[in-house]
Amino acid sequence: MAHVITRPCCNDGSCVSVCPVNCIHPTPDEPEFLTAEQLYIDPETCIDCGACIDECPVEAIFPDDQLDEKDEPYLQINADYYKDHDVDGGLVPPKKAPPMPADKELHVAIVGAGPAALYAADTLVKKAQVTVDVFDRLPTPHGLVRFGVAPDHAPTKLVERGYLSTANKKNFNYFLNCEVGKDITHDELMERYHAVVYAVGAATDRRLDIPGEELPGSISATEFVAWYNGHPDFVDLDVDLSSERAVVVGNGNVALDVARILVTDPDVLAKTDISEHALAKLRESNINEVVILGRRGIAQGAYTNSEFLALGDVEGVDVIIEPDELTLDPESEAAGDDIDSTIGTKIRLAQEFADRPTTDGNKRIVFRFLSSPLELEGDGKVTSMTVSRNEFADGGSVTRTGETYDIETGLVLRSIGYKGHAEAVPDLPFDDARGVVPNDDGRVLHGDDPMTGVYVTGWIKRGATGGIGRNRLCGEETAEAVIADFIDEKLAEPTASRDEVEKLVVDRGVNLIDLEGWKRIDAAEKAAGRESGRPRVKFTDLAALEAAAESAE
Known part of the structure; x- marks a missing residue:
């Protein structure tokens, strides 16, 4: 019997280190780990020990004889990876942590409370001499796990259990509902901590830069996702669901998420933690078709195969791919049976969708490849989109054919990527072109020189690439840089005490929320959820969140 990794895989690599026969790949030491859609178990090497099942934070691993019918394709997906990847078995050597000076303390402030921040914190708090204070402007932690993961992907959110384990350490503290740059400055943090780590993400969406983009009815997928996930900043977002068709521009996982949410039966969504205001609006929705536009071909689809496969499991929804949409780029065409296994699986799944009756x-999700939006039109709101047909040129580049077509739609969601912005880190150097803070393994660079005691992790460090697993590796790398610099005595001693921070911000009127306050919010949301058969009902009003944090109930 072999074990199989399925769709919820978060790529965090925790299963790799416990596998005694090195049958899970790619490993964090392999280049493909940074871009892999998921991890894969070699069915020829797996010895059925079950260690990976116990370690998996999102319960994505199962024995091959215990798979649900919808997960059975993962047998082939796991096996396919090893058709073109030669790996060596054997024990995985454990990482050896560098020794810390026993007579010194290290105080670290982390700005942001998302996955990259908490993975960095997890590495740091394993050292008894380290104290970590995590700051976030919102009353709740977990960043994109809370506000980015789709509500119908509950298993992915199980990673929060690991974050709670980190937060429960005695040398960890939350300073939630406290905005760095407003309630406390960068300089004030530098005076009180040996190191300050920024993990503020990349919250700005990329633009289409086409005429009509500013019309009502044209919004970013970033905003839409935050709206249905209950982000307090987006409760009042104007989402017009009165038309029968929506168009999503882009073909990454977020594009598939928003398309799926738009056509999923609201009664199904009512069993998730989707926001109450979004659920009410979706119940009144007229949308019965979502068109997903991809500038390039099927082989270049940026979504993962697991998310693509999952679309076929949405009850009452047909996935429509016309056979003539499956044009391959010259390189993929020439590869034939030797094509990369991940791309080959993507093509195979698309062909299966094309063959389905x-x-x-039923509602419909329609894929159109080699298509780019040219203009949005409408009198006071979006009513249609003009689209260019594209074609592959020599070398695999994409050019316009000159042929266009129109799509009637009242809702356009752009989902073409995220980008960091300088306003999130006003006291740090910033690379506008890449949307990141210049850094070397997380050490912030001013020119060619590292800034003493200032670090970054997550998307603001490397750009908006990779998910939860990539953020774990990224956070660990930055934390290890902080520890190494501390051991090498490269960090300046604080000139003021970190013990002053709480009084400093409270005296400025901050309604500070600590770990216990967050636990009370968490308990109150889950209690509200139990009353309606849901995992939780998210509070979206800041006053309600603050009240829940202070409640004794």
């Missing part, structure tokens, strides 16, 4: 009365 449709059902009268």
Whole structure:
């Protein structure tokens, strides 16, 4: 019997270190780990020990004889990876942590409370001499796990259990509802901590830069996701669901998420932690078709195969791919049977969708490849989109054919990527072109020189690439840089005490929320959820969140 990794895989690599026969790949030491859609178990090497099952934070691993029918394709997906990847078995050597000076303390402030921040914190708090204070402007932690993961992907959110384990350490503290740059400055943190780590993400969406983009009815997928996930900043977002068709521009996982949410039965969503205001609006929605536009071909789809496969499991929804949409780029065409296994699986799944019969009365998700938006039109709101047909040129580049077509739509969601912005880190150097803070393994660079005691992790460090697993590796790398610099005595001693921080911000009117306050919010949301058969009902009003944090109930 072999074990199989399925869709919820978070790529954090925790299963790799416990596997005694090195049958899970790519490992964090392999280059493909940084870009892999998921991790894969070699069915020929797996010895059925079950260690990976116990370690998996999102419960994505199962024995091959215990798979649900919808997960059975992962047998082939796991096996396919090893058709073109030669790996060596054997024990995985454990990482040896560098020794810390026993007579010195290290105080670290982390700005941001998302996955990259908490993975960095997890590495740091394993050292008894280290104290970590995590700051976030919102009353709740966990960043994109809370506000980015789709509500119908509950298993992915199980990583929060690991974050709670980190937060429960005695040398960890939350300073939530406290905005760095407003309630406390960068310089004030530098005076009180040996190191300050920025993990503020990349929250700005990329623009289409086409005429009509500013019309009502044209919004970013970033905003839409935050709206249905209950982010307090987006409760009042104007989402017009009155038309029968929506168009999503882009073909990454977020594009698939928003398309799926738009056509999923609201009664199904009512069993998730989707925000109450979004659920109410979706119940009144007229949308019965979502068109997903991809500038390039099927082989270049940026979504993972697991998310693509999962679309076929949405009840009452047909996935429509016309056979003539499956044009391959010259390189993929020439590769034939030797094509990369991940791309080959993507093509195979698309062909299977193309061959499926449709059902009268079903809603539809329609894929159109080699298509780019040219203009949005409408009188006071979006009513249609003009689209260019593209083609592959020599070398695999994409050019316009000159052929266009129109799509009637009242809702356009752009989902073409995220980008960091300088306003999130006003006291740090910033590379506008890449949307990141210049750094070397997390050490912030001013020119060619590292800034003493200032670090970054997550998307603001490397750009908006990779998910939860990549953030774990990224956070660990930055934390290890902080520890190494501390051991090498490269960090300046604080000139003021970190013990002053709480009084400093409270005296400025901050309604500070600590770990216990967050636990009370968490308990109150889950209690509200139990009353309606849901995992939680998110509080979206800041006053309600603050009240829940202070409640004794």
